[in-house]
Amino acid sequence: xxxxxxxxxxxxxxxxxxxxxxxxxxxxxxxxxxxxxxxxxxxxxxxxxxxxxxxxxxxxxxxxxxxxxxxxxxxxxxxxxxxxxxxxxxxxxxxxxxxxxxxxxxxxxxxxxxxxxxxxxx
Amino acid sequence: xxxxxxxxxxxxxxxxxxxxxxxxxxxxxxxxxxxxxxxxxxxxxxxxxxxxxxxxxxxxxxxxxxxxxxxxxxxxxxxxxxxxxxxxxxxxxxxxxxxxxxxxxxxxxxxxxxxxxxxxxxxxxxxxxxxxxxxxxxxxxxxxxxxxxxxxxxxxxxxxxxxxxxxxxxxxxxxxxxxxxxxxxxxxxxxxxxxxxxxxxxxxxxxxxxxxxxxxxxxxxxxxxxxxxxxxxxxxxxxxxxxxxxxxxxxxxxxxxxxxxxxxxxxxxxxxxxxxxxxxxxxxxxxxxxxxxxxxxxxxxxxxxxxxxxxxxxxxxxxxxxxxxxxxxxxxxxxxxxxxxxxxxxxxxxxxxxxxxxxxxxxxxxxxxxxxxxxxxxxxxxxxxxxxxxxxxxxxxxxxxxxxxxxxxxxxxxxxxxxxxxxxxxxxxxxxxxxxxxxxxxxxxxxxxxxxxxxxxxxxxxxxxxxxxxxxxxxxxxxxxxxxxxxxxxxxxxxxxxxxxxxxxxxxxxxxxxxxxxxxxxxxxxxxxxxxxxxxxxxxxxxxxxxxxxxxxxxxxxxxxxxxxxxxxxxxxxxxxxxxxxxxxxxxxxxxxxxxxxxxxxxxxxxxxxxxxxxxxxxxxxxxxxxxxxxxxxxxxxxxxxxxxxxxxxxxxxxxxxxxxxxxxxxxxxxxxxxxxxxxxxxxxxxxxxxxxxxxxxxxxxxxxxxxxxx
Numbered sequence: 001x002x003x004x005x006x007x008x009x010x011x012x013x014x015x016x017x018x019x020x021x022x023x024x025x026x027x028x029x030x031x032x033x034x035x036x037x038x039x040x041x042x043x044x045x046x047x048x049x050x051x052x053x054x055x056x057x058x059x060x061x062x063x064x065x066x067x068x069x070x071x072x073x074x075x076x077x078x079x080x081x082x083x084x085x086x087x088x089x090x091x092x093x094x095x096x097x098x099x100x101x102x103x104x105x106x107x108x109x110x111x112x113x114x115x116x117x118x119x120x121x122x
Numbered sequence: 123x124x125x126x127x128x129x130x131x132x133x134x135x136x137x138x139x140x141x142x143x144x145x146x147x148x149x150x151x152x153x154x155x156x157x158x159x160x161x162x163x164x165x166x167x168x169x170x171x172x173x174x175x176x177x178x179x180x181x182x183x184x185x186x187x188x189x190x191x192x193x194x195x196x197x198x199x200x201x202x203x204x205x206x207x208x209x210x211x212x213x214x215x216x217x218x219x220x221x222x223x224x225x226x227x228x229x230x231x232x233x234x235x236x237x238x239x240x241x242x243x244x245x246x247x248x249x250x251x252x253x254x255x256x257x258x259x260x261x262x263x264x265x266x267x268x269x270x271x272x273x274x275x276x277x278x279x280x281x282x283x284x285x286x287x288x289x290x291x292x293x294x295x296x297x298x299x300x301x302x303x304x305x306x307x308x309x310x311x312x313x314x315x316x317x318x319x320x321x322x323x324x325x326x327x328x329x330x331x332x333x334x335x336x337x338x339x340x341x342x343x344x345x346x347x348x349x350x351x352x353x354x355x356x357x358x359x360x361x362x363x364x365x366x367x368x369x370x371x372x373x374x375x376x377x378x379x380x381x382x383x384x385x386x387x388x389x390x391x392x393x394x395x396x397x398x399x400x401x402x403x404x405x406x407x408x409x410x411x412x413x414x415x416x417x418x419x420x421x422x423x424x425x426x427x428x429x430x431x432x433x434x435x436x437x438x439x440x441x442x443x444x445x446x447x448x449x450x451x452x453x454x455x456x457x458x459x460x461x462x463x464x465x466x467x468x469x470x471x472x473x474x475x476x477x478x479x480x481x482x483x484x485x486x487x488x489x490x491x492x493x494x495x496x497x498x499x500x501x502x503x504x505x506x507x508x509x510x511x512x513x514x515x516x517x518x519x520x521x522x523x524x525x526x527x528x529x530x531x532x533x534x535x536x537x538x539x540x541x542x543x544x545x546x547x548x549x550x551x552x553x554x555x556x557x558x559x560x561x562x563x564x565x566x567x568x569x570x571x572x573x574x575x576x577x578x579x580x581x582x583x584x585x586x587x588x589x590x591x592x593x594x595x596x597x598x599x600x601x602x603x604x605x606x607x608x609x610x611x612x613x614x615x616x617x618x619x620x621x622x623x624x625x626x627x628x629x630x631x632x633x634x635x636x637x638x639x640x641x642x643x644x645x646x647x648x649x650x651x652x653x654x655x656x657x658x659x660x661x662x663x664x665x666x667x668x669x670x671x672x673x674x675x676x677x678x679x680x681x682x683x684x685x686x687x688x689x690x691x692x693x694x695x696x697x698x699x700x701x702x703x704x705x706x707x708x709x710x711x712x713x714x715x716x717x718x719x720x721x722x723x724x725x726x727x728x729x730x731x732x733x734x735x736x737x738x739x740x741x742x743x744x745x746x747x748x749x750x751x752x753x754x755x756x757x758x759x760x761x762x763x764x765x766x767x768x769x770x771x772x773x774x775x776x777x778x779x780x781x782x783x784x785x786x787x788x789x790x791x792x793x794x795x796x797x798x799x800x801x802x803x804x805x806x807x808x809x810x811x812x813x814x815x816x817x818x819x820x821x822x823x824x825x826x827x828x829x830x831x832x833x
Contacts, residue, residue, distance in 0.1 A: 011405055013434045017412035020427065024420055055401075084404035085397075105408030109415035 003120055005029040006047035008038035008064065009082070010056055018051060021109055035059020039067055047077055049120060051112075052099070054083040054090070062097055069098035078119040080112075125192045132188040136181050198222030199229070201767045206233055208765070211807040213781040214241040275352070275379040278359065281372060283311040283320060292379070293677075301347040304721060306678045308642045308670045311377075313720075315344050315354075323356045327372065331358065343382060353382035391456050399449040406442040410435050454567045465601055468496040468529045468536040475509035476527060483514055490528040496536040499601040500577055508573045511559050512540060512581075512594055520544050520592070531600070538596040546583040546592035555581075633726075633753065634817040638805050641816060643669040643755075644680075644722035645798030647790045648735045649698040651686050655738045660686035661711055662700055664718050665790030667798050668725065672805070674798050680721045681791040683708040698788045712746055715739070719748045726816065730773050730797045732756040753816060757800050759823040764807050766826075776800050 005027045007018050015031055022029040030045045032038035034057040042050065042064075050068070054061035061081055068074050079101075081094045086104040094102050101115050147166070151159055166173075198221045205218035217237060220230035269276055275292035279285055288305055296305040296314050303313025311320060323340040330338035340356045358372035413431040416423070469492050476487045516522035522542035530537045547554070555571040574581060579598045586593040633641075646666035652659035666680040683700070685708040690700070729735050732754050739750050761771045768779065777784050777796055780803045784796050808814070813822050 011409060013409035013438055014405075014412050016430060016434060017409065017416050020416055020420075020423075020431075021412070024416075082408075084401045084408065086400070086404065105404040106411040107408065109412055109419065 001120075003027050003049060004045060004047040005116075006032060006038065006042055006045060006050045006077075008032045008035070008041075008050060008056060008061070009053045010034060011053070017109070021113070025113065033057075035061070035064045038064050042068060042074060042077065043071075046074075049078040049080065049116060052079055052081050054081055054085065054094070062093065065094065065097045065099055078116075080115060080119070082107075125189070125196070128188045128192045128196075129185060132184050136184055139180075140177060194223055195226060197767070198226045202226070202230055202233060204765055204767050206237075207807060207810060208768070208779065209233075209237045209240065211810050212803050213779065214244050215781050216779065273380075275377075277305075277311065277377045277379070278374060279311050279377070280374045281324070283317070285309050285311055286374065295350070295352070295379070295381070296346065298347060298350065301350065304678075306668060307675060308668075310724075314346055319344055320356075323354075324372075324375065327356060327358050327375070331372065343386075344379070349383065351381070351383040351386055352379040353385075354379045388456065392453070395449060395452050395456065399445065402445045403442060406438040406445070410438045410442075413438075450567055454572075464502060465497055465499050466502060467494065468498050468538060468598065469494050471498065471500060471502055471505060472509075472527045472529055472538060474502055475506040475513075478506050478510045479513045479525065482510060483517060485513055485517055485523065485525055487513075487525045487527060490526050490541070492527070492529045493531055493536075496529060496531055497601050498536050498598045500598065501573075504568065504573045505577065505596075505598075507559055507568075508570050509538070509540070509596070511570060512554065514560075515547075515554050516540070516542055516544075516594070519547060522592075532597070534600050535597045536600055538598065540594040540596075541586055541591055543591040546585065546594075551581055551583055551594070634820075635815050637814055638808065638816060638819055639672060642725040643728050643798070643801070644725040645669060645674075645728040645794045645801060646680075646718075646722065646735065647729060647793035647797060648738055649700060649788070649790045650738060651688060651690050653734075655741050658688065659738075660684075660688055661738050661742075662686050662690070662705060663698065663790040664714060665792070665794040666718065666721060667791070667794050668721075669728070669798050669802060672802055674795065674802065676795070679791060679794075680718060682714045682717070684711050684714050685709065686711075698790075711742055715742055715746045715748055719746075719750070722750075722752070725752065727752055727754040728757065728797060728801045729754065730757045730776075730793065730800075732758075753820060755801070755816075755819055756823060757797050757804065759826050760801070760804050760808065760819065762826045763813070763822045764804060764811070773797065773800075780804075 005022050007015060007022070007029055009015050009018065009031070010033045015033075019029060019031065030041050030047070032041045036058045038050070038052065038056065039059070052061045052064060056064065059067075061083075065079055065081065068077055068079065079099045081099040081102050082105060083090060083094070083102070084105045091102045091104075100119050103112060103115065147162075151162055154162060201221070202218060205216065208216050214237070217234050218230060220227045220234070222230075269289040270291075272289060272291060275295050276287075276289045277285060277292050278287040285305065285307055287307075293305055295301075296303075301314065303309075305314060319342060323342055326340045327338050330340075338358065342354055342356070344352045344354050346352065355378045357376045357378075359374035359376060361371055361373035413434040417428065417431050472489065472492070476489075479485055479487055513522075513525055516525070520542070522544045524542065526541040528537075528539040528541065530539070551570075555574070556569055558567060558569050570581070573579070577598055579596060581594065581596050583592060583594050585591075644666050646664065648661045648665075649663040650659050650661050661684050663683050664680065665682075668675045668678040683705055685705050687710060690702050690705070727736075727750065733756065736750065736754060743749055757773075757776065758771050761776045765771075765779070770776070770779075773793065773796060774784060776782075777800060780800050782796055782799045782803070785792060808819060808822075811822075813819050
C-alpha cells in the first residue's frame with residue numbers, strides 16, 4: 001500500500017539511497033535537509049511516516065520529534081529516529097519524546113523496511 | 123603586706139612591753155606601805171612626761187628597726203624566692219646575684235649550689251631522654267623522609283578536620299595560587315577543601331566500617347583552587363578500643379591526593395575524540411551500507427543508478443579513511459601535548475639508544491668522547507626511538523656498520539653525535555625527518571620532525587673532520603642537573619609531626635576555661651613608622667609565628683612588609699632598618715591585614731606590649747572591616763606577674779632571664795619569635811602560681827596592669 005514518507009536527513013549520500021529505496025518499495029516521499037525544513041514539509045506533505053536523523057542542522061531531530069508530537073493537527077505521524085551516536089541514553093530520550101522506533105547507523109535496509117512495515121501496519 | 127605585718131608585730135610587742143612595765147609598777151605599788159605608795163605616785167607624776175617621751179622614742183626606734191629589718195632581710199629573701207622559682211620552672215641556668223646581710227647571702231649561696239645540682243641533674247635527665255628519644259626520632263625521620271619523597275600530597279586530620287600532619291608536597295600544592303586558607307598544624311582542613319565533600323567521604327567510610335570492611339577507602343575529586351583538580355583517597359585512622367569488645371571507631375583520617383587536572387583533561391579530550399570518530403564512522407558506514415544493500419537488493423537497477431551507488435561507496439570509504447587519519451593525528455597530538463619530559467643525563471640517553479639499536483638492528487655500537495655532566499630534558503622513549511631510526515637509515519641507505527656515539531657540550535646544548543665510516547646522505551636529512559618511524563614492521567604516526575619539534579632540537583649531517591667518515595648530530599637543549607633535593611626540614615625533628623593533637627578536644631566554646639597548654643597561639647609583632655597611631659603613624663611590617671602544643675612552628679610564619687603610604691620617620695628607620703625603597707611596591711595594609719587575619723584566626727594572640735600593636739590594628743577596623751576579637755596575652759604583663767622583684771620587663775631583659783637567644787631583634791618576625799619563645803617558657807612558671815587557664819592568665823595580667831598604672 002502506498003504511503004507518504006518524509007526523509008529528514010542531511011547526509012546526501014544516505015539520502016540518495018533512502019530515496020531510491022522508498023521509490024523501489026513504492027512509497028511517495030519528500031526530503032528535508034534540516035530541522036526547520038522537516039517541520040515545514042511535515043505540515044504541508046502530511047506524511048504517514050518520518051525517517052528522522054538526530055543530528056540535523058538548525059533544529060535537532062529531538063526538537064522536531066517533540067514539535068510534531070505537540071502539534072495535534074499533524075496527527076499520529078510514525079517517527080523512526082536515525083542516529084550515528086548510538087548511546088543508550090540517547091535511545092531512551094528519543095523514545096521518551098515520542099519516537100516510535102530508533103535505529104542506529106549503520107543499519108541494513110532490510111531492517112529499516114521491516115520496522116517501517118511494522119509501524120505502518122502492513 | 124609583709125612590711126605592714128612587721129609593723130603590726132612591733133606594735134603588739136611594744137604594747138606587751140608597755141603592759142609589762144605598767145604591770146610591774148602596779149605590783150610594786152601593791153606591796154608598798156601606804157606612805158611609800160604615795161611617794162611612788164608623786165615620783166611617777168613628776169617623771170611621767172619623761173617616761174612618756176622615752177616610751178615614744180622607744181616605739182619609734184623599734185618601728186624603724188622593724189622597717190629596716192624588712193628592707194634588709196625581706197626584700198632579698200623575696201627576690202631569692204622569685205629567682206628560685208625561675209630556676210625551678212623556667213631557666214635552670216639562671217643564678218641570682220647574692221645580696222642582703224650575711225645570713226641571707228648564705229642562703230643565696232646555698233640556693234645557687236642547689237640550683238647547680240638541679241641543673242646538672244636536669245641536664246643529665248635531658249641527656250637520657252634525648253638518647254632514649256633518638257631511636258624514636260630515627261623512625262620518625264624515616265617516615266618523614268618517606269613522606270617528603272612522595273610525589274603525592276599527604277594530610278592527616280583528626281575526625282573534626284584539624285590538620286595533624288602534612289608533607290612537603292601538600293604544603294606546595296595548598297600554598298599555590300588561588301587556594302584559599304592556610305595549611306598548618308591544628309588548622310582546619312575545611313579552609314582548604316569543601317567541608318561537605320569531606321563529611322560525605324567520612325560518612326561513606328563509617329558506613330563501610332560498620333559493614334565490617336577492614337580497610338575502607340573513599341575516593342573523590344576535589345578542586346581547592348581554580349585550576350587545581352585533585353584525586354583524593356581517604357582512609358580512616360582507627361582509635362584504640364578502651365574497653366574489651368568495644369568497637370573501634372575512626373578518630374582521624376588520612377588523605378592522599380594527586381593532581382588529576384592533566385589526567386582528567388586528557389581523558390576528556392580522548393573521550394571527545396573517540397565520540398567524534400564513532401559518529402562520523404557510523405554516518406559513513408550507514409551511507410555505504412545503504413548503498414550496498416540497494417545494489418544487492420535491486421540488481422535490476424539501471425547502469426546510471428548503479429554507478430551512483432558505487433560512487434557513494436567509494437566516496438564514503440575515502441571520507442572514513444580521512445576521518446580515521448585525522449583522529450590518529452589528533453590522538454598523537456593529544457598524547458604529545460601531555461607528555462612529561464624527564465630530566466636525565468645525556469650519557470644515559472645514549473646508553474638507552476645503544477641498547478635499542480643493538481637489540482633491534484643488530485648493529486655494533488661503541489662510545490667515544492662522553493661528557494658525563496650534561497643533562498637534558500627529554501622523553502627518553504621517543505628520542506631513543508629517533509636515534510634508533512637514524513641508525514637504521516644509516517645502515518640501510520649508507521651501508522654504515524659500526525656506529526660510534528659521542529656526547530659533548532656545545533654552548534647551551536648537548537651534542538649527541540653518531541659517527542660512522544662512510545658517506546653522508548647526498549640530500550641531507552630532510553627526507554629522514556618526515557618519514558614515519560617504524561617499529562616491528564608497523565609505521566608509527568610519529569616522525570623525526572615531531573620529536574625534534576617537541577624537544578626544540580635540531581639535526582644535521584656533516585663530514586667527520588677527524589676520520590674519513592660522516593657524523594649525524596643531534597642538538598638538544600641543556601637543562602639544570604637534577605640534584606638530590608635538600609632536606610625539607612632543617613630540624614632533626616620535623617615540624618610536620620604532632621600526634622599529640624589526637625587527644626586535643628574539639629574547639630570548645632568556652633575558650634577561656636581551656637588550659638594555656640592546650641591553646642593555639644599566634645605570637646606577633648609589628649614595626650611602624652612611629653609611635654603615635656592616632657597622629658597617622660602606620661604599620662610597615664607584620665611578623666607572626668604559630669605556636670601549638672608548647673612548640674614554636676617555625677615553618678608556619680607570617681612575614682610581610684607593608685607600604686605605609688606616608689614617609690618613614692628617620693628615628694623609626696634607625697630602629698627597624700627598613701628603608702623607603704624596601705617598601706616601594708609592597709601591598710598596602712588593606713591588602714595585608716586580611717591575610718594576617720586569616721593567619722591568626724582561631725588562635726590566641728601573644729605580643730610584647732601588645733596594647734601598642736593592637737591599637738594599630740584597631741585603627742584599621744574601619745578601612746578593612748576586620749575586628750581582631752580573639753583574646754590577647756601580653757608577655758610584658760605576664761613578666762610583671764611572674765617577676766615583680768626581678769625588674770626589667772623589656773623584651774631583651776626577659777629574653778636574657780629566660781635564656782632565649784635573640785636574633786633579628788627589631789624585625790617584626792624576629793621579635794615575634796622571641797616573644798613566642800618567652801611565652802612558652804612562662805607557661806610552667808604561671809602554672810606554679812596557679813595560673814593555668816586562659817581566664818586566669820588574663821585576670822592576672824589585668825591586675826598587674828592596674829597595679830602598674832597606679833604607680
